[in-house]
Amino acid sequence: MWAAVCLALLILSASALANPSCPTPKSGMLNVHLVCHTHDDVGWLKTVDQYYYGSKNSIQLAGVQYVLDSVVRELKEDPNKKFIYVESAFFFRWWDNQSQDMQNTVKDLVARGQLEFINGGWCMNDEAAAHYNGIIDQMTLGLVKLNNTFGPEARPTVAWQIDPFGHSREQASLFAQMGFEGLFFGRLDHDDKNTRWANKTLEMVWQASQNLGESAWLFTGVLPNGYGPPGGFCFDILCHDEPIMDDRRLHGYNVDKKVNDFLKAAQNQAQGYATDHIIMTMGEDFNYQSADMWYKNLDKLIRYVNERQTNGSKINVFYSTPSCYLKALHDANITWPTKTDDFFPYASGNHSYWTGYFTSRPALKGYVRKTNNFLQAVKQVSAMLGLGQDPRLERLKEAMGVLQHHDAVSGTAKQHVTNDYAERLAQGVAESFELVAEAYSKLQPDISGVEETVEPVFCPLLNVSSCPVSETSSAFVVTVYNPLARPRQYYVRIPVPEGVGYKVTDYKGDAVEVQLVPLPESLLNIPGRNSTAKHDLVFLAKDIPPLGFLQFHVKKSANIRIYKEQMSSVHVPTGSGEMELVGKNLALGVDKDTGLLKSIGVVTPNGITMVKVNQTFLRYAGMSGNNHNEDHRASGAYIFRPNGTSAQEISAKANITIIEGPLLFEIHQVWTPWVSQVLRVYMDQLVLEMEWLVGPIPIEDGIGKEIVNRVVWPDIVTNNTFYTDSNGREIVQRVKDFRPTWQLQNLEPIAGNYYPVNSRLILSAGPDVSAAILTDRSQGGTSLDHGHMELMVHRRLLHDDAFGVGEALNETAFGKGLVVRGKHYLLHSYFATSKDCDFGCLHRSVGEHIMLEPWTGLKTSLPANVHLLTLEPWTDGSLLLRLEHMYEAQESATLSNPVTVNLQDLLVDWKILSAVETTLSGNLLKKDENRYTWNVDSAHHDNHISSSQCDSEVYEYDDEFSVTLNPMEIKTFILTTEKSTTLF
Template sequence: MKYKERIVIATIVTLLVLFTLTLFKRNDISLNSEQRERDICEPKHSYMTADWTVDSIYDNLNFTVNSKDGLYTVVEKLGFNTGHQIKHSEPLRIIVVPHSHNDPGWLWTFEDYYTIRTRQILTNTIEALNRFPDFRMIWTETVFLDRWWKESPEPLRLAFRDLVQKGKIEILSGGWVSVDEATTHYTAVLDQMIEGHLWIKEHFGIYPNISWSIDPFGYSSTLPYLWRKAGMKDMAILRIHGAVKGFMGNRKMLTFNWRQPWDKNGDHDIMCHVEPFTLYNIECSCGPDTEICKVLDFSSVGSFPDNDQPINFGKNRRARNFEDFAELVVGQYKQKAALYKHNVILMPHGDDFRYIESYDFQTNYENMKRLMDYVNKKSEWNIKMEFGTVSDYFNILHAEIKKSKLKDVSLTGDFFTYTDKDNEYWSGYFTTRPFDKRMIRELQEYLRATETFMSLIYVYLLQNTDSMPLDLDSDWEAIQLARRTHSLVQHHDAITGTSTEGTVIDFEIKIYEAINSLIEIIQKRVTNILSPGTRTNVADLKLTRELPSPKSNLEVKTISSTSDTSSLVVLNSYSVPRTEVISVYIDTYDVEVFDSKNKVVPYQVSPVWLNHYTISQHEYQIMFEVNVPAIGFSVYKIRRRSLVINHVVKPNKKDKSVFSNVISVKGKIDDKYRLFSINKDEENSKVDFIVENNFLKLSFIKATGALHEMCLKTSTKYCTKVAVDFFRYFGNNSNAYCFNSNKLEEDLFLKADSVTLITGRFMSQVKVHHKLFSHSVTLYHSNSIQGQTVHIENNATLLTPEEENTELMMRISTNIQNKDIYFTDSNGFQMNRRKPRKNLPIGANFYPFTTMAVVEDTDTRLTIHTAQPLGVASFTPGSLEIMLDRVPMSFGKGLDEPVTDNKPAISKFILHLEQFRDHHITKDYRQYQMQPSMTSYIINDLLQNPVISLYSFTSVNFKIKELSFLNSDKLPCDISIANFRSLLTESGKFIGTGLTFHKRVTSCNVHQNENICSGTHELDLNSLFKDLTLEKVSQMSLSHLHEVRNEISRVVIKPMELESFQFRWKT
C-alpha cells in the first residue's frame, strides 16, 4: 500500500473514532439529561389511572331542583325502595357506632365546651362501657383528651386507657383536632397530626389506623394521602355535594378507593366510606326518612313504649306497635344498604356533644339493644345488628371484599365545593374572617422558625459551650403550648371563621399569646448563640415586628436608640440561601449600613406613611439587600451618622440620592419637612406610567393606578395583559359558610382617593387608596429571584355598616387562552384542575386557594402565589377572581349570627409570569397534571417562610456574625423540609429533632433565569447539618409513631412522597 493511501485510511479511521466518541459523549449527555428529568421533572406521559375522577362525575351530573325544601335526598332523587338484594346465605350486617361529636370551639369556646359537656362525656363513658360490656364509643379530638387527662385522677385514667386498649373506646384520626380540609396548609395538618399521634402513643400505646372526618365542609384530595402515609388504612367522610352522593349511590360507589392523581399503581389508595345522607346525627343516619330515624334519638324523644303501644312520628304518622315500627326501621336500613356494593352498613348513633349524662348512655343502650334483639330474631329479615366501632365495620367490609373478590372503584379528585341544599354552596368560609386566616398563617411562620432555630441552637450550644442558657425548660413548654394552639386553630370551625364572635375572640387571644411567646423565645435564644457561653435569659435583641393586641395585625417597630450603632440580625428558616431586599423602620435616615463582613451596603430611604397621604416626620423606611445562608442568620450593622435632635433631622443634600422619589398621581401628599422629592403628576394625562427592573416592565393606568400589562425583559421579550381590578358582590343570602351573592359593583379603582408612585434604588411601588381597601404593587430592584416577580399587598377595610352584605374581590385578567381550565393548589401539596361550571351558581365556582393558582395556555403561565388561604374562581378566559373579605349578614348552618367583627385584613400575593420552552397541548386532561416550575416552588417557599429581623437596642458586639446550620448543597432543591419540630416528651424533655421531607415534581418546560438544579438519587442525611454531631438518624412513619429503619444514613425519596426522620444528637 502506498504511503498516501495509508495516510488517507488513517485519516478516515481517526475521523470515525472521533465521530464515535462524540456520539457516545452525546449519548452520555442525553442520558444525564434524561436522568435529571426522571429525578425532578414531571413525567411527560403521566396518566391518571383511577376509574373515576370527581370532574368526570360533575360532567355527568344533571343538577335539578330538589323537592324536599331544596335539600338533597339521595334515595328520593334515585327512586330507591326497600328492595336491597341481600344474599340469602349471609345476613346484612349493621354496625351501630355510638359517637359524640365534640368541637373544640364553635358556638361556645373550647373551655366552655370542656367544662360544661366534654368532661362529663369522657368520665361517664368509662362507667357506661363497664356497665354495658357490648356498648362502644369512638373519639377523635385529642385536644379534649389532653385536658381531661391532666385533670382526672389516676384510677379514671387507668380505666380509660384499659377501655382504649381493649378496643371498646376507639380513637379515630388521632390528630389534635378534626381539621378543616379547604383552608389548611398540609404542613399544618401534618404538624397537628404528629402532635396528636405522639400524645395517643405515649398515653395509650396504640396507633390510630382509621380517619373519621364527618363534619368538615368538603374534602381535600391531599389529606387522604397524609392519612394513608401515616398508617391509616380506611377513612370515613360525609359532607360532599348532595348530587354527587346521588350519582355515587346510584352506582354503589359510596365505598371507593381514593387515589392520588400521580399514583399510577394505587400504592397509596385508601378505602373511603361516604355516609349517604345529610348529617351525622341519628335522624339522618338510619335511612332517608328522617321522621322514622328520629324516633331512635332516645336522648331527645324518649324510650320506646311497650310492645303493644303505638309509636307516633312525624306530623300524622303512626306505627301500630313496636313490631310494626321495627319493620319500618329495617326498611330504612335496606334503603341505606341499597346504596352500597357490600353487605354491611355503618350506622352512626350520636350527634354533637351526645352522651353527657349517665341516663343518655342507659336509654340509648337499652332501647337500641331492644331493637337489635328483635331484628336479629326475625330470621326472615336476614339481618345481624350489633354495637361496634368503625374498625369493626371496615374489618367486615374488607373480609367480604376478600371473599367475594368484588372490588370497589378507584376515584381521584377532591370534593369541593360542598352543598347540601339548592344554591347554598359552602364557599364563603374559604375567605370568612380573613384577618384570622392571615394571623394563623403568621403563627405557622413563627412556629416553624422557632422550632427550627430553638432545636438547632440548643444542640449547638450543648455541643460547643460549657454552660447552657437558663430557663430552657420553660421555652420547651412554651413551644409545645404554641404548637398546640396552632394545631387547635386548624379545626374546621376555627381557621374557617365559622364560630360565634365570642369563640373567635378566644381563638384570637390564644393566637396572640402563642405568637408573642414564640417571639420572646427567638429573641432570647438568638442572643445566646450570637454570644456563646452567656447564660443570660434576657434578650439583647428585639424583633422588628410586634403584635400589640389580639385584634391587631403585626406592626413594624421603629428602631429607636441613643446608641450610635444597632445590630440587625436577619434569620432565614428556609432551606435555601436567600438574597432579597428587606426594610426596617428607624428614627433617622442619616445612617450607614454594614454587612457581616463589615462592608458598606447601599440603601434606599422611603417614607413611612401615617395614613394614605401623610408622611411621618419621625421615622423612615431603610431598604437594603441582604444575603442570608440557609437555616441561618447574618448580622448587619446600622450606624447613625448623627443623632436625632427633637425627632427631626434636616436632610443632608449630598445624600439625596438615597431618598425615594415620590410622585402624586392622584390626590395630595403631606410632607411637612420636604424630606422627599415630591412631584405632582400632570392632571388629565392619559399616558400610562411604567415601573421596571432588569427582569420586568410593568404598565399602570394613570387614572386609577391599576396594573394592566406585564413584560418579560429576558430573552423572550414577551408582553401580556395582566390587569388588576377590584369589585364587589352584593346580596343578602350569604352567611359565614355560604356564598350566595350575585349583584355586582365593578371598577372600584375609579373611586380611589389617591394614587402614589414611589421609586428608588431597591424598590419601586404603586400605592392606591380606596375607602374599602388599600392596594400596593411592588417591584424590587434585585437580581435575585425576588426581582423576577410582582408583589401585591392589600388591606381590606370593610368596617362600617355600609359594607354589610359585601363580598370584596380582586380580579387578575390576562389574555392567556386557557380554554376555561385553571389550577388551584390542594393544601399547598399539589395542584388540582378546575373549570367554571356555568350551569351552577357563582358560589359553586369558588375553590380553596391556600398557596397558588395558575392560568396557562400553550405558551404562557401566570401563577398567583398567596400568603394566606382565601377563595378563588375563574369565570372568563385568562382571569382569576380572589375573594378578599366579606360581611355576610344572614344566619344559617347552625351559626345564628352574622359576621360583623371585621378587622383590617391584610392579604399578600406574588405574580409570577413564565413562558414555556415548547408548546404543550394535551387533549385528555387525564394526561396532564400541572406541576409548578422549580422557580415557582422557591418563590412560594420564600413567601411562606419570610425572613425574621431582630435589632439590638443597645450597642452590642456579637462574637458570631454569620452562621448556617444546613449544608444547603447537600439538600437537592426538589426536596423541601415540610416539617421541622423539636421532639419532646409530655414532660417537656428534648429528645431529638423530627424532620419530614417532601420530594416535589416540577415542570421543566419553562424558561428559567436560574439553572435547573439536578436531582439526586439519594439524600445523605448524615451530612445535612453543619457544626452539629449526630448520634444516629432513624426513618420513622410519617407521624413519628414507629421506627421504619434504624441507623439510616442515605435514603431515596420517591417523587411526590413525604418521608419522616428522627435525628438524635450527641450530648
Template sequence: MDECMRCILLHPFTLMQNMHQMNLGHSNAMIISRPTFKGYVRMLSGYYLAARQIEFLVGGSFTSSLEDPLGIAQHHDAVSGTAKQHTTDDYSKRLALGASQVEKGVNTALACLTSSKGTCMSPAVKFSQCQLLNISYCPSTEEQISGGKGLVITAYNPLGWEHSDFIRVPVNDLHLVVKSSDGSFVDSQLVEVDNVTSNLRKLYVKAYLGINTDKPPKYWLVFQASVPPMGWNTYFVSKPKGAGSNRMGYVSTIASPSKDTVEVGPGSLKMTFSSASGQLTRMFNSITGVDLPIQQSFLWYGSNNGDGADSQASGAYIFRPDGSTPTVVSRSVPLKVIRGPLVDEVHQQFSPWIYQVTRLYKDKEHAEVEYTIGPIPVNDGIGKEVITRLTANMVTNHTFYTDSNGRDFLKRVRDYREDWDLQVTQPVAGNYYPVNLGMYVTDGKYELSVLVDRAVGASSIQDGQIEMMFHRRILHDDGRGVEEPLDETVCVDRKCDGLVARGTYYVNVNKLGHGAHWRRTQGQKVYSPFLLGFAHEDESSWKSYSVVKASMMNANYSLPDNVAIITLQSLDDGTALLRLAHLFQAAEDPQYSVMAKVELKKLFGKKTIKEWTETNLSANQKKAAMRKLKWRVVGDTESGPAPITGSPVDSQSLVVELGPMEIRTFLLKL
C-alpha cells in the same frame, strides 16, 4: 367531588340535608371567611416552624405554648371561619398569648445561638421582636439612633437554602447606613410611610396593645439581606461616620406621571400603568422576553340576603352572590409612583376603603402587591364580598390550576366536574376553589401565576382571568349553624367599625413551562420568611461577643431547590423529628421533577447522627412495619406509571432520596 369533600372535612353538618347546596356549588364560603384570622394562623404557623428550629439548635423547650393553640385553630370551625365571633376571639386570644410566650423564648434562644462563648448561662445581649411590622409598629427600630449604639438586626433563615430577600423596618432617622456582618456597606433605601398605614397603626395598636401612638415613624428602611440555610446573618444600622459613608443610602423620589403611561421597576421586571386611569396595563420581563397585556381591578359581589325564591342567604358557610354583575369599585384610580434603586412602589386609592401598594424589587421576578380593604361600607343595606381580578390577554380554554393543601396543583375546568354531570346553577360560586399556596393560568405561550399569604377563595370566571376574594362583610346569617351574620368589627374606646384586612399576594409572568420553579421556591419563602431579632449595640462591641453569621449545616452545603424541611423538632424523649418534602409534582418541571438527594450527615453540621429510624408520616410507626392497603376501585380503569419513590436509606452514607411529592419522616438521635 371537591365541593363535597371540602364540606365534609371542614364541617360535619348533616350531609344529606345539604347535598343539593353542594351540587349547586355555593357551599364553600369557609374558604374565604375571616381572612384576618386565616392570615394570623398562617403567619404564626411559619413563625412556629422557625421557632422550633431555633429550639432544636439551642436545646430547651419553649414552643409548646404556641403548639397547642395552633392545633386548636385547626378545628373545623376555627381557621375555616365558621365559628361565632366570640369563639373566634377566643381562638385569637389563645394564639396571641402562646405567641407572646414563644417570642420570649426565641429572644433568649437567639442570644444563646449567636453567643461566641457557646453558652446560654448569661447571654450578653437582649433581643426583641416586632409582630406588628405590617402596620409599621416596631419600637426597637423606631428609637432614635445615637452616635454610640446602633440598631442590630439578626435575621434567621428557616429554609434549607440560602435566602436573599428585602428587609423593611420603620425608622425615624433620615441619614442611616447599613453594614453586613463582613463590614461591607449594603445599599439601602428610605420610603415614606403612607397615611393609610399610619392610620392603621394608630387604630390597631390601640386595639391590640392599648397604647396610644400619635407619632408614627417617618420612613421604611429597605435593604437586601442574604442569609445562609438554616442559619443567621447580622446587619448593623447606624449614623454615617466619615466622608462618603452615606453613599449607600438613598431617599425615594415621588414621580409625577408626565406621559400616557408610567413604567415602573428597578430591575428586569417592569409594570406599566395608565396615567389617565391609574390602572395596570402590562407586565414585561426583559430577561425572559415575556410581554403580557394585563389589567387589575377591585370589584364586589352583593351578598344574597335569602329573600328570593331560594331562601338560602350568603354567610359564613355559604358564598352565594345575589346574581347581579359584580360592581367595579373604581374605573379611575389616583396614582402615586415612588422610585428608588431597590424598589419602585405604585400606590393606588381605589376607594376610601380600598388601598393598594404594588412593589417591584430589584432582582425579583415577581410583583409584590399589598392590599388594604375595609371597613367595608354596609350603610346601603347590602353585604359585600370583595374580589380582585387580574385579566390577561390569554386564551385559557376554561382551564386554571389551583393547589391542593399547598402541595399538588390540580387542573380545574370551569363549569365541569370529572366525576359527574354538573348542572350549573351557580356560575360564580360553583367555580370557586380553595387556594392555600397559589393558582395559575396558561395559554400556548405564557403562564400567569399568583401566590397568596393566606387561604383565599379563587377562580377563573372568564378566560385569561384570575379572581381572588380577600374580604367579606355580610348582614344576614346563612342558617347553617353560626346563628349570626359574618359582620366582623373592631372596637376602640367604645367606637366600633368594620374590620380592615391587610394582606399580600405575588404575581409572576413566565414562559409556558417555566413558572413551576418560581411557584414552588417563592411559595416556601412566603410561608417561611426571615425571623428578625432586634437589639441596640455598636458594631465593634457586638462582634466581640457574638457570632454574626453561621449555618447549622456543613459549610457550602444546602438542600436542592426541590426539597424543603417541613419539620425539625426536638421531642420530649431527646430525639429529633425530621420531615423532608419534595416540592414538585411528577412532570411539573423538566429540571426539578426528578429524584432529589439529601445528605443527612451534612444537614446538621457539627452534630453527629448516632441513631436513626424512618417512620410513617405521623412518626408513630416504623416504616418497615407499615402494611398499606391496596384499594381496588370498581370502574377505575386509570393506569399509569407507579410514583417514583426514594430507595431505603443506606446506614453508612445516610443519603435520603425523595421522588416527586414524596415526604419522608425520621426520628434521629444526635
C-alpha cells in the same frame, strides 16, 4: 442498612390492625354497625374552655368533660359496649385531670377495644383553609400523645372527617402517608351524593395523588346521614325522639313501631351501599353527656331488632367501630370504584355553596399562616440548640393545633370564639419568643460583634408597619433568620420615623445600601394604628445561610444629606397614555389615566418584552335573605351567594403615586379610602408583589360586600380550565361549570365555580404560556372567563346564612369595620424561561419563600427541589426530621427528577447516630407499615405512577445515610444524635 436504635417513643407495629374485639357478622344478612360517637368542636359557638367545662350553656348545652365521664362509666359496666373518640385536644385535657385509678380503667377499655380513638389529631382539621404543614403538625401532635400514653392499642387506623365542609385530595393523601387504612366523612355536594347513592358508589378507593401511586390510595366512605343517626333514633339528652318503651302494660309501648322503623331505615340505607354491611352513626354534636340514655335505648334496639331474625328478618345489628366496619368491607373482597379529583366545592342546596368560608375572617387566616412560619423557625432553633421539648414550644404547637379546626382557620366561629383563637395564638407566640430570646442570649456575644448584651425584641405589629424599637431607638440590631434549607436573600423592611437617615452595616462591618420608602397614606390611617413610623427602611440581606441568620447594625444619622440620598423619589404622573417603570429584571406598564396595571414584562439584554395584563378590585353584593328556603339563602360565614351575575367596579380608576429608588420601585394605588394597593418590584426579582389593603368595607347602604382582586391576561385562552393547589401541595385541574363525577346543574354560576386557594391559582394556555397568582393565606378563587384570575380577599356581610353561627360576618375593630392587609404575587411563564428557570421552578420556589419568610444550622444546602419541612425536638433528646420533594412529576424539566440527600451532611454541631424512617405522623415505623390493599375497577384505574417507583428506596439506606425522594414525597425520620462540637 438500618442502624440499631432504642427510642423512648413507642413505635407501633401494624399488627394492631387485627382487632380481636370486632364483632362477628352474620353471613347472608345485612349487618348494621352501630357506631357510638360524639362530635366535639374545638371551639365554634363557644370557646374551647367553655365547651370543655360546659359553661355558657345559654349559648349551647355542651360540656365535653361530662361526655368522657359518662361514657367511661357505661363502658366499664358492659364489655359489649363501644365508643369512639376523636379530638385529642379535649381528651388529654380530661385525661390530665383523672386519678391513676381512672387512667388505668381507661387503659383497660382501650386495650379491650371498647374505647377506640379515631382520627386522633389535636382537632378535626379543616380541609379548605388549612395548609398541609399545619395539618401534618396537628395530626402528629395528637397521634404521638396517644402513642406515648396507650401504646399499640390506641393507634388510630381510620380517619374521621365527618364535619368539614368539603374534602381535599391532599388531605386524603396525607392520611394515607400517615398509615391510615380508611377515611369516612359526612358532607358532600347534595347532587353528588344523590348520584352516588343511585349508583352504589358512596364508598370508593381515593387515588389521592397524581405523583405518589398506591402509597396515597385511601379507602373512603361517605356516611349515610351526615354523621347523625337515622331519623327517629337519636336518644341523647339533647334530642327529642321518643325512647324505646318496652313495657307492654303501658299505653306508650312502641317496640314494634321502633323496630319496624329501624328495619325500614336499614333497608333504605342498604340501597346506596355495595356490601351486606352498613354503618349507622349513633351520635351528634356534644352527645353522650348522659351516655346512659343512648346505651339503654341502643341495648333495647339491638335486642328487639335481632329477635326478629327468628321470624325471618335478615338484619343483624351490633355495636361496632369505624375500624371494624372497614375490616368488614375489606373482608368482602369486592371491586371498588375509584376517585382522583376532590370534593370541592360542597353545596348543601341549589343556592347554598359553602365557598364563602374559603375567605371568611381573612385576618385570622393570615395570622394562622404567619404563626405557622414562626412555629417552624422556633422548632428548628430549639432542635439545633438542643433545647428539648420545652413546655413553651408545646403550648404554641397546641395553640396552632386548635387553630386548624374546621371552625377556626375556616373563619366560621362566633366572634367571641374567634377572639379567643387569636388570643391563644398571641399567647403561644409570646411564650415561644421567650424561648427564642433565651437561645439568642446564648449566641449573641459570639455573633453580634458588640460587648454589651442586646436584649431581643419581637415586633408583632409589622402587619401595620409598626415597631416601637425601630421607631424610637438610635441604634439597634436586626436579626434575619432563614428557615429554608438553602441560602437565600431577603429584603428587610423596618418601620422608621421620617426625617432621619440610617447607616446599616453587616456582620463584617461593611456598609449596606438602603432605601427609605414612604408608607402609603391609607396604611397610616388604619383605625387603631399607634405608630410614629412614616417610612420603611429597606435593605437587602444577602446569602443568609440555610437554617441560619445574619445580623445587621442600624444607626440613626443626623446628617440631612444622608436622609435625602436614601429617600425614594416620589411623584404623581401627569399626562395620559401608558408609562413604564423598569427594574433590573421586571418592568410594569401603568395607564396614567386610570392608574391601573396594563402590562408586565421581562428585561433582557435584548430589550423589554411586555405582556398584557389588567388588574383591579371589584365587589360582589352579598345576598340578603331570611333563609326560610333555598331561594332566600343569604350570603354568610359559610355561604357565598352574590346578589347578581357579575362583580361591580369599586371605581373606574385609581389615584397613583410613583415611588422609585435603587432597591425597588412601587406604585401606590388608591381606588377609594377603603381599597388601596402597592404594586412592588424589587430590582433583582422576577415576581410582582401586590400588597392590598381593604377595609373598613362600607355598609351604610345596607348591603354586605365581598371584595375580589381580579387579574386578566387578555392573550391567555384557557377554555374554561384553571388550576388550584390542594392544601399548598399538588395542583388540581378545575373546569368552569363542570364536575368530573356527576352532571352539574349550577344555579349559582359564580359561587359554584369558587375553589379553595391555599397557595396558588394557575392559568395555562399550553406548554409555553402560563401565569400564576400566589397568596399569603387561604382564599377563595376562580376563573370565570378566558385569562381571568379572581381571588376573594375580604368579606363583610349583614345577614347570617342559617347554618349555625347565628351571627352575620361583620367583623369590626376600634369601632369600625375590620381592615385587612395582605399580599399576592404575580408570575408569568415568560419570566421563568428567559432566566433558565422553567415555570414550575419559578412558582414552586416563590411559594416556598412565602410559606417560610425569614450560627449556621446546616452543614450544606439541600438541593433546590428539597424542602426541609420539619426539624423539631423529639422524645429522649432525639430529633424529628421531614424532608419534602417540592415538585410534581413533569412540573419542571430538571427539578422534577428524583433527588438524593445525605442525612449525615445536614446538621452542624450534631452527629447523626441513627435515622429511623416512620410514617408521616411519626407514630409507626415505616418498615412495619402494612396497609390494606383494595381491588379497584380497572376501567377507572388512575394510578399515574406505580407504587414500586415511589417506594423503591423507602426502607433501606446505606451507611452514608442516603435518602432518595421522588416527586411530592415527604419522608419522616427520627434522628438519634450526639453533639459533635462545642457550640458555646
